[in-house]
Amino acid sequence: MSAFKFGTAINCIDGRTQQRVIDYMAQKHGVDGVDMVTFPGADGIFSSEGRAAEVELARRAVSISVERHGSKVIAVVGHHDCAGNPVDKERHYMHIRRAVEKVQSWGFAARIIGLYVNDNWQIEEVSQILLT
Ligand SMILES: [Zn+2]
DSSP states (O other), X not given: OOOOOEEEEEEOSOTTTHHHHHHHHXXXXXXXXXXXXXXXXXXXXXXXXXXXXXXXXXHHHHHHHHHTTXXXXXXXXXXXXXXXXXXXXXXXXXXXHHHHHHHHHTTOSSEEEEEEEOTTSOEEEEEEEOOO
């Protein structure tokens, strides 16, 4: 019996996004399930002033997912029609790239990916950074 393979996602609370993110990470990154760290407009917290407490909560949750569950892939997710971070697609891409850089700076031995759930509720991969 092989071990359950965990992935990690920092995602919005939005219920339209989560199954799609799980399915994408299962298909593209071979995980069996995703530890979901959720905040309203999660991609925006890394680019906003005064959100350090949420960033720290995200870091602590991700650390458990990586260090205790052995996750090797961390996604940061933004999405179309986000009530928590109501900006246009271009700005979501900026926020997602910034979030990927921030998560990379945490130094976990995992692949960090940026995902955008578009207006057709399909996943676009924003960026991918390999850590060794
Ligand atoms: Zn949202």
